[in-house]
Amino acid sequence: MSDIAAYVDGLGLVDHHCHGVVSADLDLAGFEGLATESSWPSPFGGSNFDTPFGVAVRALCAPLLDLPKHSSGAAYVARRSELGPEEVNRRLLGATGIDTYIIETGVGGSELLGAAEIGAATGAAHREVHRLEVIAERLLEQVGGGDEFVTRLTDRLDESAAVAVGFKSVVAYRHGLDFDPARPGLADVRRAADAVVARRTDGARVRLTDETIIRHLLWEAVDRRRPLQFHVGYGDSDIDLYRCDPSRMTEFIRRTVGTGTAITLLHCYPFQREAAFLAQVYPHVYLDTGAAVNYTGFGSAQVVRESLELAPFNKVLFSTDAYGLPELYLCGSLLWRRAVTRIFSAWVDADEMGAGDAVRYLDLIASGNAQNVYADV
Ligand SMILES: [Zn+2]
Known part of the structure; x- marks a missing residue:
């Protein structure tokens, strides 16, 4: 127990999906x-x-x-x-052992410290992931119609792909993971965008729920070969949980094998077993249990254990999904460390797994798998 515990305590982490922290008291x-x-x-x-x-x-x-x-x-x-918030952020973020923050910038505004500010406060490396639906929404607020939307979206996604290490989709929130897996025709996308533009009110934010446009975004992201993060399972009151089971998007996953784009299933609770199945069967699928680890507290070892029942050890990622509170970063990393210490120690102590293998797998989950999936991390 003690050898694995000490090793896990010292592991540097890549948090492959998280958000900014609040700067205010x-x-x-x-x-x-x-x-x-x-x-x-x-x-x-x-x-x-x-x-x-x-x-x-x-x-x-x-x-x-x-x-x-x-x-x-x-x-x-x-x-x-x-x-004061600066000192609290410094103490809590400083104790996480997170070396690299991959921050999804699609939610929250100037009240949050962004990637660069968290990097400055912690001395850690930082990268960005861009949310597809937000890119489309800002564009839909500006364009004159569907034609212009389709053309300018290409440029916007290229610009994003040049600075972000991945894309994220909240199709789980806006439609459900039971979306049509087919790539929509451009005429349909233009028509759908025309309808959004016709309905929008000046100065009001567009909230994208059109399934055709979202599918277009997903396939455009796949073309750009950046890892594509999907919200899966547990979330806020905007979701219908039963439609956030990742097995509902199996056909999309099947159709994207061989595209060179990795699919990362985020949070996954209570569908971590379904996600682990997909990660085992499909070569480009990865999963994490961020958010679930925080919100299940000291019960989280069970969630992490279930995510490791079936998934190959090179398909599991670490994240906190922290948003707003530095406590979510700290608890997300410490609870994860407690969970994997228990799980891997039990395997090693029972001589079911070699200590060398345990260390290798822990390295992969803590950082190695994220470094393989995301370029430049
Ligand atoms: Zn998130």
């Missing part, structure tokens, strides 16, 4: 609002510090802010304010 309500995927506080009371994630914050983060383990939520937030 947070009060209790502000903190609790970011500590859940729910959009509402309970009308019947209760605190998000009394959740699996809240318990993990009070156990793992409190000591880094000089508080006793298991301090109350109120004491934790008060101490946070006393130290």
Whole structure:
């Protein structure tokens, strides 16, 4: 146990899917609002510090802010304010052991520290992933019609591919993973974009839900051979969970074998077994359990274990999916380290796996697989 534990403690991580952290001070309500995927506080009371994630914050983060383990939520937030957001970010991000942040920039605005600022605060390397639907939405707010949309989208995606190491899709949110796997014809895409342009109101943000346009985005991204991240499973109140099972996109996965584009299935809870199946069978599919690890707290070892039941060890990635709170980065990495320490130690102690193999697989999951999938990481 101790050898593997020490090795895992020292592992440098590539966080292949995460977001910015808030730069402002947070009060209790502000903190609790970011500590859940729910959009509402309970009308019947209760605190998000009394959740699996809240318990993990009070156990793992409190000591880094000089508080006793298991301090109350109120004491934790008060101490946070006393130290100030810059110091809190420095302490918590500095203790994650994340060497490289691959930040998805498609959600949140100037209230979040972006890739470069997190890099500056931590000394870690940073890369960007661009969200396809956001690229299309900004364009749909500007263009005169479908013709112009299709033409300018090509340039916009080329520009993105030049600076981002990958693309991300939230088709799970906007339609469901049971989308039509076929590449749409350009005439259909133009028509669909014409309809969005006709419906939009001046100055209002476009929210893309048109399945034809989203499929066009997916196939255009596949053409550019950048890893394509898909939101899978667990998320906020915008999703219908049953339509976020990755086996619903099996035909799309089948049709993209041999394109040279990797598909990475993000979060996956509670479909980590379905995702692991896809990662085993299809050569270009990868999975992680980010977000799930944070929100299942100390129960997360079971989720990580299930993701490792079937998937080859060269197909599993590490991520935190942290958004807003540096606590999500810290808990995401420490909970993951606890989980893989338990899992791999048990295999090695039972002599079911050689210690050398365990170290090799841990290196792959922590960073090696991400470095293989993403260019320049
Ligand atoms: Zn995310």
